[in-house]
Amino acid sequence: MTSAPDAKQGRSLFDKVWEEHVVARAAGEPDLLYIDLHLVHEVTSPQAFEALRAAGRPVRRPDLTMATADHGVPTIDRDRGITDSLSRRQVETLVANCAANGITMFGMDDPRQGIVHVVGPEQGLVQAGMTIVCGDSHTSTHGAFGSLALGIGTSEVEHVLATQTLPQRKPRSMAIDIDGRLPQGVTAKDAILGVISRIGVDGGTGHVFEYRGSVVRSLSMEGRMTMCNMSIEAGARAGMIGPDDTTFEYIEGRPFAPKGVQWDEALDHWRSLASDEGVGFDAVHRFDGADFEPYVTWGTNPSQAIPVGDPVPSPDQFDDAQERQAAARALEYMALDPGTPMTEIRIDRVFIGSCTNGRIEDLRAAAAVAAGRKVHSRVGAMVVPGSGLVKAQAEAEGLDRVFTDAGFEWRDAGCSMCLAMNGDSLYPGERCASTSNRNFEGRQGPAGRTHLVSPAMATAAAISGRFVDVRAWGS
Amino acid sequence: MEAIVTHTGRMAPLLRPNIDTDQIIPQRFLKRIERTGFGRFLFADWAEDEEGEPIASFVLNRPEYRKASVLITGRNFGSGSSREHAPWALQDRGFRVIIAPSFADIFRANCHKVGLLTVELPTDRVEALAGLAEQDPTATVTIDLEAQTVSAHGVETGFDIDPYVRYSLMHGIDGIATTLERAHMISRYEELRPAFRPSLRGSGNTEDGERHG
Numbered sequence: 001m002t003s004a005p006d007a008k009q010g011r012s013l014f015d016k017v018w019e020e021h022v023v024a025r026a027a028g029e030p031d032l033l034y035i036d037l038h039l040v041h042e043v044t045s046p047q048a049f050e051a052l053r054a055a056g057r058p059v060r061r062p063d064l065t066m067a068t069a070d071h072g073v074p075t076i077d078r079d080r081g082i083t084d085s086l087s088r089r090q091v092e093t094l095v096a097n098c099a100a101n102g103i104t105m106f107g108m109d110d111p112r113q114g115i116v117h118v119v120g121p122e123q124g125l126v127q128a129g130m131t132i133v134c135g136d137s138h139t140s141t142h143g144a145f146g147s148l149a150l151g152i153g154t155s156e157v158e159h160v161l162a163t164q165t166l167p168q169r170k171p172r173s174m175a176i177d178i179d180g181r182l183p184q185g186v187t188a189k190d191a192i193l194g195v196i197s198r199i200g201v202d203g204g205t206g207h208v209f210e211y212r213g214s215v216v217r218s219l220s221m222e223g224r225m226t227m228c229n230m231s232i233e234a235g236a237r238a239g240m241i242g243p244d245d246t247t248f249e250y251i252e253g254r255p256f257a258p259k260g261v262q263w264d265e266a267l268d269h270w271r272s273l274a275s276d277e278g279v280g281f282d283a284v285h286r287f288d289g290a291d292f293e294p295y296v297t298w299g300t301n302p303s304q305a306i307p308v309g310d311p312v313p314s315p316d317q318f319d320d321a322q323e324r325q326a327a328a329r330a331l332e333y334m335a336l337d338p339g340t341p342m343t344e345i346r347i348d349r350v351f352i353g354s355c356t357n358g359r360i361e362d363l364r365a366a367a368a369v370a371a372g373r374k375v376h377s378r379v380g381a382m383v384v385p386g387s388g389l390v391k392a393q394a395e396a397e398g399l400d401r402v403f404t405d406a407g408f409e410w411r412d413a414g415c416s417m418c419l420a421m422n423g424d425s426l427y428p429g430e431r432c433a434s435t436s437n438r439n440f441e442g443r444q445g446p447a448g449r450t451h452l453v454s455p456a457m458a459t460a461a462a463i464s465g466r467f468v469d470v471r472a473w474g475s
Numbered sequence: 476m477e478a479i480v481t482h483t484g485r486m487a488p489l490l491r492p493n494i495d496t497d498q499i500i501p502q503r504f505l506k507r508i509e510r511t512g513f514g515r516f517l518f519a520d521w522a523e524d525e526e527g528e529p530i531a532s533f534v535l536n537r538p539e540y541r542k543a544s545v546l547i548t549g550r551n552f553g554s555g556s557s558r559e560h561a562p563w564a565l566q567d568r569g570f571r572v573i574i575a576p577s578f579a580d581i582f583r584a585n586c587h588k589v590g591l592l593t594v595e596l597p598t599d600r601v602e603a604l605a606g607l608a609e610q611d612p613t614a615t616v617t618i619d620l621e622a623q624t625v626s627a628h629g630v631e632t633g634f635d636i637d638p639y640v641r642y643s644l645m646h647g648i649d650g651i652a653t654t655l656e657r658a659h660m661i662s663r664y665e666e667l668r669p670a671f672r673p674s675l676r677g678s679g680n681t682e683d684g685e686r687h688g
Contacts, residue, residue: 023657023661023664024657028638028639030639032654032657032660034664034665034668036668036673043505043558044557044558044559047508047509047510050508050510055651057651062675063674063675064674065675066675072506084506087506089506089508090506090507090508093508103675104678124673125673125675127672127673130672135559136556136557137555137556137557151557151581152581152584153557153558153559153581153584153585153588154510154559154585155559155585155588155589155650156584156585156588158651159650159651159654162654162655163654163655163658163661164665165654165661167650169637169639201551201554202493202550202551202554202577205551205577205579205580206580232555232581235551235554235579235580237580256673256678257673258671258673262671263671265669265671266669269669269671301493301495301554322490322491322492322549322550323492325491326492326493329491419497419556420502420503421502421503421505428525438495438497438556440495440497440498440555441497441498442497442498442501442502442520443502446501446503446520447520447525
């Protein structure tokens with residue numbers, strides 16, 4: 001791994017997408033960027049709509065805005081509606097705001113409803129070379145298509161609703177090169193956990209990543225989305241991957257994909273977006289895919305990840321005094337002793353889903369491990385598809401039966417226990433193997449303990465009741 | 476947005492690295508559709524035990540730090556979720572300035588949008604300020620955004636800040652109004668956008684192809 005500035009020559013994917021979207025540029029000011037697609041959900045938008053209304057400002061481009069309800073929706077007993085009155089009011093407010101402003105919303109009764117970052121790509125709304133924003137940090141997901149996708153706050157949501165633009169200083173660029181091949185049984189989730197464990201939770205702050213190299217090229221769009229999704233967990237402003245035939249094949253034929261002559265025009269344009277040969281980056285990190293293993297997090301941020309075969313680290317292993325204290329605090333919160341093999345850690349719950357790992361490929365990987373096996377008697381395990389359409393696809397393939405036969409709960413689509421806003425939550429002290437993106441204190445419920453893993457590793461943990469190296473199972 | 480040019484206030488020291496926005500305001504308090512009233516949920520899981528009783532040792536529960544308006548904290552403050560409820564909660568609790576060695580990008584942008592000043596100082600300066608606040612909770616610090624200086628007993632230092640952010644904070648600029656002055660440029664850009672870009676026109680609720688066509 002090296003980190004050194006390259007000489008600048010030519011333009012990167014990031015440079016090209018940025019320049020194409022500059023509406024106005026003035027000395028000393030941020031560039032004003034045009035936004036091609038604004039994704040909206042119920043938690044970070046109500047105050048933005050309210051402020052617009054108070055100022056008498058209309059939504060400029062409802063036709064470039066898409067909404068769905070995901071954070072607070074129940075994943076069970078949908079026919080009873082949302083029983084939590086505050087969450088119900090939040091979703092009803094989104095429905096009303098969309099209706100009042102002419103915005104398309106995939107509501108709870110729509111088969112296309114789901115996690116906003118699963119729905120956008122699935123509908124073909126996310127394409128190459130776009131600028132995309134959402135009041136959600138995991139907007140970085142959409143960089144997998146070679147788009148610049150930025151997570152923003154509610155004031156910026158309001159700004160985009162009113163103007164379809166966003167003033168931005170251009171971040172620095174960072175190449176994340178992963179060459180070679182991933183070993184058998186090592187997934188995109190493991191690769192990104194491996195990267196974050198090496199560069200740190202703020203290793204990407206102020207930068208936009210471009211993921212490159214043979215490992216990245218070999219990934220499906222689902223795998224690329226998993227990687228880009230977690231760019232924010234390294235602090236990056238966004239993560240991008242140069243669009244290629246894998247990208248175009250994914251987009252083609254989806255409901256909002258270009259058709260006919262427009263498809264040909266789009267393809268010509270998309271093929272011009274790849275970073276120029278030899279282009280420089282402000283920083284470069286190089287990895288060999290062969291060095292990555294199935295990872296499990298032991299602490300309370302996503303960089304605190306180690307290979308499943310390793311023992312829990314000791315705070316003494318950290319040089320920096322603050323990091324040492326943080327590790328000690330994390331171990332106390334996680335109720336782990338240094339030196340304990342990760343494979344001896346018993347778990348209570350398993351969550352398979354989220355915008356990180358709630359797509360069809362993730363469910364297939366989990367089902368391949370679950371097939372013919374049973375969830376451990378102590379463990380409560382659930383599978384939450386990323387969207388209604390992912391759920392329908394999985395059911396068409398019979399994956400739901402594989403899961404329910406093994407003892408997993410098969411739920412409806414939403415963010416669910418990734419952030420535990422909808423009632424799906426850990427009890428205090430419970431320990432969870434989770435395919436989500438954050439192991440922060442309390443993330444899956446107050447005093448809950450989260451270990452981040454891949455879908456295959458989560459499934460193996462559900463069956464064993466503790467962490468195991470899924471590669472030993474040969475599936 | 477309330478402008479901020481200079482601020483003098485007491486400090487609360489909370490020197491942990493990587494404090495994420497899930498800690499600043501946990502997810503279960505994000506269900507409200509209002510913009511105000513989030514202050515009482517600030518650092519809820521550190522401030523209260525599982526029975527909802529205040530944890531006396533937590534710095535913001537200690538009476539001597541109740542009046543603090545400047546938070547002194549660790550590296551990478553505000554990482555994780557983009558929830559603007561985090562700066563809203565800090566502001567609602569009376570904080571006007573946060574001083575740390577570094578901030579997460581989205582959090583910092585959110586702070587500036589609502590008029591909460593973030594100041595980056597080298598770690599040793601941050602630790603000196605925290606030390607001062609621990610030694611004497613009544614000690615004050617003055618942040619002068621115009622001069623770009625931080626002054627407290629034994630700590631005098633300058634700081635860097637994006638000049639446009641500085642200007643916006645000092646004048647309480649409404650960013651939307653500023654952008655709308657360029658509406659003609661946005662319209663011109665829209666005329667030249669490629670036709671293959673996706674649109675939701677005609678699907679679902681969207682029916683107003685007229686408005687900006």
